[in-house]
Amino acid sequence: MGDVTMQRARAAIEAACDKAQELGAATNIAVVDAGANLKAFVRMDGAFLGSIDIAIRKARTARLFEMDTGELGKLSQPGGPLYSIEHSNGGLITFGGGVPIKTGAGEVIGAVGSSGSTVENDQMIAEAAARAANE
Amino acid sequence: MGDVTMQRARAAIEAACDKAQELGAATNIAVVDAGANLKAFVRMDGAFLGSIDIAIRKARTARLFEMDTGELGKLSQPGGPLYSIEHSNGGLITFGGGVPIKTGAGEVIGAVGSSGSTVENDQMIAEAAARAANE
Amino acid sequence: MGDVTMQRARAAIEAACDKAQELGAATNIAVVDAGANLKAFVRMDGAFLGSIDIAIRKARTARLFEMDTGELGKLSQPGGPLYSIEHSNGGLITFGGGVPIKTGAGEVIGAVGSSGSTVENDQMIAEAAARAANE
Amino acid sequence: MGDVTMQRARAAIEAACDKAQELGAATNIAVVDAGANLKAFVRMDGAFLGSIDIAIRKARTARLFEMDTGELGKLSQPGGPLYSIEHSNGGLITFGGGVPIKTGAGEVIGAVGSSGSTVENDQMIAEAAARAANE
Numbered sequence: 001m002g003d004v005t006m007q008r009a010r011a012a013i014e015a016a017c018d019k020a021q022e023l024g025a026a027t028n029i030a031v032v033d034a035g036a037n038l039k040a041f042v043r044m045d046g047a048f049l050g051s052i053d054i055a056i057r058k059a060r061t062a063r064l065f066e067m068d069t070g071e072l073g074k075l076s077q078p079g080g081p082l083y084s085i086e087h088s089n090g091g092l093i094t095f096g097g098g099v100p101i102k103t104g105a106g107e108v109i110g111a112v113g114s115s116g117s118t119v120e121n122d123q124m125i126a127e128a129a130a131r132a133a134n135e
Numbered sequence: 136m137g138d139v140t141m142q143r144a145r146a147a148i149e150a151a152c153d154k155a156q157e158l159g160a161a162t163n164i165a166v167v168d169a170g171a172n173l174k175a176f177v178r179m180d181g182a183f184l185g186s187i188d189i190a191i192r193k194a195r196t197a198r199l200f201e202m203d204t205g206e207l208g209k210l211s212q213p214g215g216p217l218y219s220i221e222h223s224n225g226g227l228i229t230f231g232g233g234v235p236i237k238t239g240a241g242e243v244i245g246a247v248g249s250s251g252s253t254v255e256n257d258q259m260i261a262e263a264a265a266r267a268a269n270e
Numbered sequence: 271m272g273d274v275t276m277q278r279a280r281a282a283i284e285a286a287c288d289k290a291q292e293l294g295a296a297t298n299i300a301v302v303d304a305g306a307n308l309k310a311f312v313r314m315d316g317a318f319l320g321s322i323d324i325a326i327r328k329a330r331t332a333r334l335f336e337m338d339t340g341e342l343g344k345l346s347q348p349g350g351p352l353y354s355i356e357h358s359n360g361g362l363i364t365f366g367g368g369v370p371i372k373t374g375a376g377e378v379i380g381a382v383g384s385s386g387s388t389v390e391n392d393q394m395i396a397e398a399a400a401r402a403a404n405e
Numbered sequence: 406m407g408d409v410t411m412q413r414a415r416a417a418i419e420a421a422c423d424k425a426q427e428l429g430a431a432t433n434i435a436v437v438d439a440g441a442n443l444k445a446f447v448r449m450d451g452a453f454l455g456s457i458d459i460a461i462r463k464a465r466t467a468r469l470f471e472m473d474t475g476e477l478g479k480l481s482q483p484g485g486p487l488y489s490i491e492h493s494n495g496g497l498i499t500f501g502g503g504v505p506i507k508t509g510a511g512e513v514i515g516a517v518g519s520s521g522s523t524v525e526n527d528q529m530i531a532e533a534a535a536r537a538a539n540e
Contacts, residue, residue, distance in 0.1 A: 002272055006180050033178075035305020036454055038187050041176040043168075045141050052173050064455025078483045081524045087496040089458045184306055185334025188359045213348045226357040254351045276450050303448075308457050311446035313438075315411050322443050 004033045004101060004110035008133045009040035012101070012112055015132030019125045020044060020117070027116035027125055028055035031101075031133070034109045036063040044116070051115035057091060058098030058113030058126070064089060066108045069098030070123060097122030099130040139168045139236060139245035143268045144175035147236070147247055150267030154260045155179060155252070162251035162260055163190035166236075166268070169244045171198040179251075186250035192226060193233030193248030193261070199224060201243045204233030205258060232257030234265040274303045274371060274380035278403045279310035282371070282382055285402030289395045290314060290387070297386035297395055298325035301371075301403070304379045306333040314386070321385035327361060328368030328383030328396070334359060336378045339368030340393060367392030369400040409438045409506060409515035413538045414445035417506070417517055420537030424530045425449060425522070432521035432530055433460035436506075436538070439514045441468040449521070456520035462496060463503030463518030463531070469494060471513045474503030475528060502527030504535040 004012075009031040016029040026046040033039045038059075043052060061069050073094035075082040086092045096119040101110040112133065114125040139147075144166040151164040161181040168174045173194075178187060196204050208229035210217040221227045231254040236245040245268065249260040274282075279301040286299040296316040303309045308329075313322060331339050343364035345352040356362045366389040371380040382403065384395040409417075414436040421434040431451040438444045443464075448457060466474050478499035480487040491497045501524040506515040517538065519530040 006177060010177070033305075035184070035303075035307065037178075037184050037305060038176060039178050041173060042141060042145070043172075043174050049170065049172050061455070065453055082500055083478065083482065084491040084497075084499055085459070087491045088462055088498060089455055092455075183335055185331070185359055185362075189355070192358055208353065212353065221354040221357045227354075228358060229354055230352055276447060280447070305454070307448075307454050308446060309448050311443060312411060312415070313442075313444050319440065319442050 002034060002107070002109060004031060004039050004133060006040070011135065012129040012133035013040055013042050016112065016114055016125045016129035017042065017044060019128040023117065023121050023124065025117035025121045025125070027114045027122060028052050029125070029129060030055040030059040030113045031129070032059040032063050032111050036060050039110065047116040054093050054115035055113040057093040058115060059111045060089070061092045061094065062098035062100045062111035062113065063108065066100055068096065068100070068123070069094055070096030070119070095119050097126050099123070099126040101130045101133045103134065137169055137242070137244055139166060139174055139268060141175070146270070147264040147268035148175055148177050151247065151249060151260050151264035152177065152179060154263040158252065158256050158259065160252035160256050160260070162249045162257060163187050164260070164264060165190040165194040165248045166264070167194040167198050167246050171195050174245065182251040189228050189250035190248040192228040193250060194246045195224070196227040196229065197233035197235045197246035197248065198243065201235055203231065203235070203258070204229055205231030205254070230254050232261050234258070234261040236265045236268045238269065272304060272377070272379060274301060274309050274403060276310070281405070282399040282403035283310055283312050286382065286384060286395045286399035287312065287314060289398035293387065293391050293394065295387035295391045295395070297384045297392060298322050299395065299399060300325040300329040300383045301399070302329040302333050302381050306330050309380065317386040324363050324385035325383040327363040328385060329381045330359070331362045331364065332368035332370045332381035332383065333378065336370055338366065338370070338393070339364055340366030340389070365389050367396050369393070369396040371400045371403045373404065407439060407512070407514055409436060409444055409538060411445065416540070417534040417538035418445055418447050421517065421519060421530050421534035422447065422449060424533040428522065428526050428529065430522035430526050430530070432519045432527060433457050434530070434534060435460040435464040435518045436534070437464040437468050437516050441465050444515065452521040459498050459520035460518040462498040463520060464516045465494070466497040466499065467503035467505045467516035467518065468513065471505055473501065473505070473528070474499055475501030475524070500524050502531050504528070504531040506535045506538045508539065
């Protein structure tokens with residue numbers, strides 16, 4: 001396959017909204033494609049304005065490094081091997097809430113980012129979306 | 136009221152996709168709110184990657200100046216009263232395809248941008264979306 | 271296929287250098303992939319420093335809009351339908367020297383940009399490179 | 406001499422690719438010249454997209470401060486003498502993988518950056534490339 005279609009991107013956003021409502025959260029949700037370019041985005045009513053950019057950056061970061069943003073963040077702490085990696089690529093976000101979209105074969109074909117709730121909630125929302133993008 | 140809800144933003148994007156398919160076009164469609172901040176976005180399959188940014192800028196431009204982007208473009212030509220206004224606000228797009236979302240009372244509560252087809256098609260798609268955002 | 275491999279990117283750069291030398295030119299040559307991300311780059315000895323960025327932007331522009339940069343430039347002149355499109359995508363270059371890499375089936379899987387000689391030479395160099403990327 | 410030629414830059418990249426393959430890694434490799442401007446670049450197939458920018462920044466950082474990026478990183482930790490130097494020069498990268506190219510007389514005439522594998526591997530790859538640039 002190799003890329004996220006509009007239909008799959010929308011399914012991801014739908015699943016993210018459902019999960020957010022289940023958690024009582026309102027977030028921004030972004031989906032990027034295999035080339036890390038924006039494919040779909042929605043800001044739920046009441047979600048932080050400042051989280052628009054963060055949701056998009058989380059999705060980009062997860063695609064660019066093919067891992068959850070929170071995993072990258074463990075490596076970028078002071079004293080860690082990737083300290084200050086956030087200064088690259090026009091600005092990364094390295095706390096939780098960005099999750100790659102992988103095919104069954106493990107190929108990364110895009111990513112989802114959620115921002116606006118707690119990091120734990122954002123991570124669960126992004127995971128639900130990434131799963132839905134592949135169903 | 137005063138702002139575009141997620142539900143209205145999605146209705147706008149749905150109408151834009153319908154119009155684009157009717158025209159045989161594939162475009163990027165962006166909706167911004169009353170504060171000119173991104174509310175929703177979709178890139179149709181096959182749409183230009185370069186038009187992601189243009190669709191968002193068209194929507195922002197239409198909201199920021201409360202007029203169709205093509206109208207602003209007439210004023211920004213060499214020798215015109217607003218020549219080079221494109222350099223402001225981080226970069227405006229001043230050709231057709233950006234349309235404000237107005238309430239019945241004429242209040243501007245957001246805008247839509249479409250990019251990826253001819254300027255004429257993009258304008259029709261954005262108009263269809265802006266109408267749907269208010270229904 | 272869907273993307274430019276390292277081997278094909280290098281073949282493109284080799285062909286560009288050969289063409290440049292045949293023309294007595296020294297240029298910067300950039301290759302981007304299907305996602306408009308840099309794949310390979312070389313600056314020939316004596317080529318303008320200012321053309322590093324232009325070669326990369328030409329390649330990106332040709333990928334993003336799936337056409338030769340010079341063709342886009344015809345549409346972006348004052349009074350033209352895409353006037354000032356250069357303000358999008360972080361800055362486009364719309365004069366000649368950027369050429370998409372297309373498969374036999376017409377799918378755009380990347381692009382080449384050359385900068386540092388006359389626009390005519392840069393265009394010929396980029397065309398030679400784009401051809402070589404597909405052989 | 407005073408600068409890295411295209412021939413030497415390509416030899417550096419060749420050596421980097423060989424070293425990467427020996428290590429079972431796929432990385433992005435950048436070479437900058439005496440003026441810290443990009444001279445050559447290659448992204449190996451399968452290398453992280455996010456490492457394009459990091460490889461270039463590592464090479465620039467190593468040239469700008471005439472030391473390995475990992476050495477600079479020891480000084481930029483919280484509490485260190487150069488804390489937050491990453492904010493300068495449009496964004497530095499201060500973990501390992503950037504290595505200056507020095508003449509026999511110790512003059513810095515460029516630098517190499519590698520990104521996409523572990524910091525240890527990237528450092529070895531960049532060292533192999535910097536050596537090859539001087540042979």
